[in-house]
Amino acid sequence: MRGILRNIPKIELHCHLDGSVRPETMYELLLQQEEDLHVSDIKEFEELVSVKEECNSLIEYLKKFSYPLKVMQRKENIERITYELLEDLSIQNVKYVEIRFAPFLHMNDGLNFNDVVESVLKGMERGREEFNILSNAILICMRHESLQNSLEVVEYGEKYLGKGVVAVDLAGNEQDFPPEIHKEAFELARKKGYKITIHGGETGAVENISKSIELLYAERIGHGIAAIKDPKVMELLREKNIYLEMCPISNLQTKAVDSIENYPIRKYMELGIGVTVNTDNTTVSNTSLEKEYKLLMEELNFSIEEILKLIDNSVEAAFISREEKETLRKKIQDELKELGL
């Protein structure tokens, strides 16, 4: 079974760039910058940059991003990190990925908005050329930053729409910063033709899911774990055909759910809600799509057919055109046939 999961063609829709930096690269760049790491080798460093069992909350989880963000303040590093992520994903047979990042988090040391976005886009272009992996970018507004910042993400990002940028997102500390703070920015994003996905219902607040849809125009929801608490919200998701970007391993780590047995994914599928499975942060969560699928198969008895259905849902939910979806589907189906599936 492992062989099959390793080889099947995959789609990744929820992947934070800063949470998915190769540990070796981060270590090398931090040492170059002469940062004091208090670790003696890469093994210890790897322990430091991913979360452990003891992680109690999203707030604690978010602390791990301080390491990658220290080295993601230079154009060449951002480009390299993007390129390497695409290399890593292509080795895992990921065919299409939406990479998300928050431009303002990379502007602490002299870079401007355009420098950051263009570095990611360059990395994506090189990745496409060398590894034949397709990608698009999602610009993140951070919940704890001001509405003005979010408006600027939308304004400044507009020139990259159709040139690699497809959507905007809202991420970060959900518990203290509800979606409505950023309403105006997402109204503007909708007017400008961005696709919209919002992190919602990750830390228990079910109302953030309906607010994200009704006030912020979300077409997809990141996580959406809390929807299970309210049949009306589940009905809203189904009726509006809003796909959930679920990230099981991350959700266990942040204690969005207390155990895999209580993970609502199968309930959602039975109720006709569109779900996709993603990694969130390959380094911070120490995961991969293969590990996520394996968990579902081993702990929740998912069949390979159900895994393939999740992947097909990801094609449907992707922020690409109908024609691009059909091309991607064909590519996937051809490979599955070759694998005897």
Ligand SMILES: O=c1[nH]cnc2c1ncn2[C@H]1C[C@H](O)[C@@H](CO)O1
């Ligand atoms: O799962 C998440 N929920 C909320 N915020 C998150 C999650 N994973 C990463 N982030 C934050 C931390 C990163 O620095 C930021 C931009 O990728 O987004």
Ligand SMILES: [Zn+2]
């Ligand atoms: Zn996320």
